[in-house]
Amino acid sequence: MSWLAWARRALPWPRITIARWIALTTLAAMLSLLLLKGLFSLVMSVWAQPPLLESGLIEKFATVTRMLDAAPVAQRTTLASAAGDASYRVQWFRQRDESGLPAWVEKDSHKGAAILRELLHRQQVQIEVFGPEDMPAQSAPRGYALLIQLSDGSWLQFHVLDRSWGLDELPRNVIVLVLMMVSSLAVAWFAARYLADPLERFTVGARRFGKDFNAPPIPVVGPHDLRQAILAFNATQAQLKHFIDDRTQMLAAISHDLRAPLTRMRLRGEFIEDAELQAKLFKDVDEMQAMVDAALQFFRDDARLEQATAFDLGGLLLTAVDDYKDAGVDVGYSGPQRYVYVGRPIGIKRVVVNLLDNAVKYGREPAIQLTVDAEQIVIRVLDRGPGIAEHLQEQVFEPYFRIEGSRNKDTGGVGLGLPAARAIVLEQGGSMTLSNRPVGGLEVKVTLPVG
Structure with a gap:
């Protein structure tokens, strides 16, 4: 169980819908931006800054100190006020207590202290450095302070509100922008995965399920509204499976009940002495038997219940072509000799054989073409027959529809071949269309998805 699922069960949170998740993601992104910016400012202002005596101001401090140490006492206050700039402030005190700073506790000496003594040419000069944590709590702003004792015992205080940490404003802003973008992308990635993973599993x-009616139900995960959609889909899937099982059992019973009377009719026809009447009766019985078999095959069609598997589509088409050649019918083929496809081989073979049968019966020069790309495969069954009028090219997919003049009872067929073939293709996520060829004849195009 993921930590998110555990937290959702442990805490009485409201239902997380897609709309609420988007709102929470936006809020989390804003909060993360503010948090990162604050952490960045904290790091840069405390840990990433150099010590005060190594901050780039040490030369200025030394110059001001030497100048005031040589100036008359009466002018030191005025000169100290004038010596400061935007980065620091200078004050002169006769006694150290006037600075208001606490007693200094000697710390590890910085390299900058030695440099400052060298610049002042006074190795024994007293230097005291204070950070924000050393400043009095009531002082505002607290900042940083540096006390230097002059040669006559008076003191100079340098007060710095902020220390430069070695980068100009533009690089600092670039770093802040990069951190903000990284945080936003991290939050967006997490939110997208929370939505994308269930959607991908749903897809x-x-x-x-479109390729395999026995596929397991989809895991119910994700936001509340997506979980409801998955639950509805799983319920529909279960109902369809139940309906298919019931239909299979019912058709098996109907198949037995319809064939029994036809068999009795044929047996009784054997006792008819009139040969012409007997032949007509047998012809009607045979026609009824063919119609019953075709109808039962269309409605039952075990190929639709076939599980999807990987098979050699090119080899399957070549096998069908060879079967016709063995029967004395020359069928042309163009396309790859081998191509592995995940689908229902029995159903696809039934479609191809059905279409080739029509091409052989109602046309000439039957041929089959296979083309493959990254997104789909296309099977084309071609002939040089009379074709089908455009206004009838959709009607031929309706059950029991027959084109007068091109089909009759003697050539076989009850108008269920093309509807059954199209149903198999549609159930595998594909499509089937008809079109007349410019050179004459009919082209049946079967498109199947890859993946």
């Missing part, structure tokens, strides 16, 4: 599960 894969729905596509798998």
Whole structure:
């Protein structure tokens, strides 16, 4: 169990919908930006800054100190006030207590202290350095302070509010911007994965169910509204499986009940002495038997219940072509000799054989083409027959529809071949269309998705 699922169960949180998740993501991104900016400022103002005596101001401090040490006492206050600039402030005190700073506790000496003594040419000069944590609590702003004792025993105080940490404003802003972008991308990635993973599983599960009616239900995860959609899909999937199982059992019973009377009719026809009447009766029985078999095959069609598997589509098409050649029918083929496809081989073979049968019966020069790209495969069954009028090219997919003049009872067929073939293709996520060829004849295009 993920920590998010555990927290959702342990705490009485409201339901997380997609809309609320987007709002929470936006809020989290804003808070993370503020938090990172604050942490960055804290790091740069405390830990990443150099010590005060190594901050780049040491030369200025030395110059001001030498100048005031040589100036008359009466002018030191005025000169100290004038010596400061935007980065620091200078004050002169006769006694150290006037500075208001606490007693200095000697710390580890900085390299800057030695440099400052060298610049002042006074190795024994008293130097005291204070950080914000050393400043009196009531002083505001606290900042940083540096006390230097002059040669006559008076003191100079340098007060710095902020220390430079070695970068100009532009690089600092660039770093802040990069951190903000990184935090935003991190929050967006987490939020997107929380939504994308369940959606991807939903898509894969729905596509798998389209190819395999026995596919397992989709895991119920994600925001509340997405979970409701998954639950509805799983319920629909279960109902369809139940309906298919019931239909299979019902059709098996109907198949037995319809064939029994036809068999009795044929047996009784054997006792008819009139040969012409007997032949007509047998012809009607055979036609009824063919219609019953075709109808039952269309409605039952075990190929639709076939599980998807990986098979050699190119080899399957070549096998169908060879079967026709063995029967004395020359069928052309163009396309790859081998191509691994994940689908229902029995169903696809039934579609191809059905279409080739029509091309052989109602046309000439039957041929099959296979083309493959990254997104789909296309199977084309071609002939040089009379074709089909454009206004009838959609109607031929309706059950029991027959084109007068091109089909009759003697050539076979009850108008269920093309509807059954199209149903198999649609159930595998594909499509089937008809079109007349410019050179004459019919082209049946079967498109199947890859993946």
